[in-house]
Amino acid sequence: MKSLIFFVLLLIPGLLLAEEPNVAELEKINIKVVRHNGLIDELQVFCDGYTNSEYELIGKLSGLKSISFSGKQLNDEQLKMLSGLKDLEYILINGSELTDEGYRGFLAFPKLKKLSLFHPSREQVTFTGKGLAHLKDHPRLTQLTFAGATAGNEAFAAISQITQLELFREWHNTETSAELEYLTKLENLKTIRLGQRLPNWGKKTPASFDNKTLALLAKMPSLEVVELTEARLDYDGLAQLKSLPKLKKIIISQVDVSATDIEKLKAELPHVEIDWKPLTEAQAKMLSKNLKI
Template identity: 35%
Template structure:
């Protein structure tokens, strides 16, 4: 009986010490202005840092020691290289991630494959222009709950769109101010569970009517948001093929009044939201869409 009791105590010892270890790690993270949130049991479940440029490899090692961590938010030029990302590889409870200003590569994203509880992740201003395209998302195909991904202000390309389409549980995709084009949107035809998508090409010709034709091949879509471009009825008409569409957002997009009226008539049960582009934004679009191609 005593042997069994001793074995039970030893088995529970690491779990019992976890809150104390988390508190100690949180104390050491204070010098980098890292805020740590704890649950009622004293386990660290959230890390937030708005001055993440202060983080060193030792700080990443401390964050990586928080095995119960569920949410990780690192803003402001985060020095998250491939090497530092490896220090975060063993975070099995991590569900939500937001990272700004990182420099990891597509290859480095293999270190995220251990985030088995991951549900949502967003990259802001990924700064590795040579080795990041978003193709590294392919490393995350085995994550059973990964449903939402966003990437903005980054060198995310059509290769990234293809990798995103390969995520078997993807329901929400947000890509703005990136390098992906209509060809990348066409890759989404294989995204069987996709419910919402946002494309914002920053007033360029990267996303056009052709993307709407491609999205029409995603019957599970419920919300489509295409902003900062020019669209016509030639593309908009394809959205009538989406049986589950509930909301369409066309903010800062150049659409003629006639085409907009035709769209609303064709989609009477769909909420169509639109904030018209400014005169300056219309000029940008005209400069890019109307100039003769060389």
């Protein structure tokens, strides 16, 4: 009996530490809570001004399925504080202070399927993008978004090693068209979204995505869905996609391409759904003024 009492007493502190925060506690620290069947399974976190204590509190929500962070406070150690969230399937981070080594921390989430990285570690010398290669060791991660990064060559070289990816989306990074060649190594990729690089202000910056770039996509026979945004294209460039044996859908938006070329493409690909939105006047100005193409 004494042994049993001692065992129970040992357990009690652990149980107290594992007690999950309630909705009121989370809302108090600027978190929007989404519940399903009465349980907290999604958080939208506005983390500017956070200290370690807020991340420790979030790390107690063991049943969490989805979480998004908006702010610039998440660093390597704080990501480790969330390692107890073993049921996480989706993580979105808009702004962070993660280093290349910090990306190893995502391996702590065994059920993670989808990771969206917006404006990651901008202008930080501790992040070149090569740390994304750690994600290659994540068996369930099949969807990755990488956008708004001041990283290019090393980031795309690292992404090319995540060969389990089935969906990849990218825009507003610093890659060149040559660096997009790395993506042809993603042999299981079914869906891709290509957007334009951001220009290097004060320097002439060639477009990363144009008619020539589409030749790279033609080398990826696993593709089923291709989404193209923020470019100047024509029929000759788009027609290169005809060689994709599994192609089901092409999405084209914010692209300078003529209606005549789109109709010609539709005639050439009768079994492919082509979702095209004509370029607006505001979008045309954006291509010239903001993206410098």
